[in-house]
Amino acid sequence: MKMLPNIVTGLRLALTLVVFLALTTLAFGPLADLATKAGWTPIVVAQFLYFLAFFGFVIAALTDFVDGWLARKLDAVSTLGAILDPIADKVLVAGMVIAMALVHSWTAAVAGGLMLFREFAVSALRETLAPRGIKLPVTLLAKWKTTLQLFALGFHLFIFGWSLWKLPEEGPLADQAQLLSQGLLWLAAAVTVWTGVEYALQARKALAESPAA
Numbered sequence: 001m002k003m004l005p006n007i008v009t010g011l012r013l014a015l016t017l018v019v020f021l022a023l024t025t026l027a028f029g030p031l032a033d034l035a036t037k038a039g040w041t042p043i044v045v046a047q048f049l050y051f052l053a054f055f056g057f058v059i060a061a062l063t064d065f066v067d068g069w070l071a072r073k074l075d076a077v078s079t080l081g082a083i084l085d086p087i088a089d090k091v092l093v094a095g096m097v098i099a100m101a102l103v104h105s106w107t108a109a110v111a112g113g114l115m116l117f118r119e120f121a122v123s124a125l126r127e128t129l130a131p132r133g134i135k136l137p138v139t140l141l142a143k144w145k146t147t148l149q150l151f152a153l154g155f156h157l158f159i160f161g162w163s164l165w166k167l168p169e170e171g172p173l174a175d176q177a178q179l180l181s182q183g184l185l186w187l188a189a190a191v192t193v194w195t196g197v198e199y200a201l202q203a204r205k206a207l208a209e210s211p212a213a
Helices: 004-027 029-036 042-073 079-102 106-132 140-160 172-209
Strands: none
Touching: 004 042, 004 079, 042 079, 042 140, 079 106, 079 140, 106 140, 106 172, 140 172
């Protein structure tokens, strides 16, 4: 039972691969043609791949909360889990951003690119400061930014398959949903970048106070 939280985290990594492959297969027709040769119509193939990606992403996002809850509930907090959990989060976000870019969702590509730039920059900053014994405490906003990222990307994926949900493709509902989707993505990007700025300010202060500086 002590390994259950890490197993759930591993499931998130596996589902990230499923989501990525489903969306990239949806993006590149020749791969989907293999399914049509098996007797599936193009629309059935598209629906299958889309819903596989959408529900796979939703389940993967939920595991981000489940593994932490299980670790606390079972008193199974471990060093491996502490390492795997943020890696799984970043892989899920990165995989989703790249996949959405491949299906020509440029808003997700640009806003997601800013998110990934921040993630890589903060990781590089931590690696640079570690030899000096300087750690950057996780800010409250940074704790919530992953949730905002996942929600924004999940909603954007929902909007991407709008017609497959049998929703009206024209009208105020479709327009408002599209605007909300883009607004959430840019909000997630802004919050993510700001948390990066917070870490940079922390690092600057810590270096100024460090005897080795």
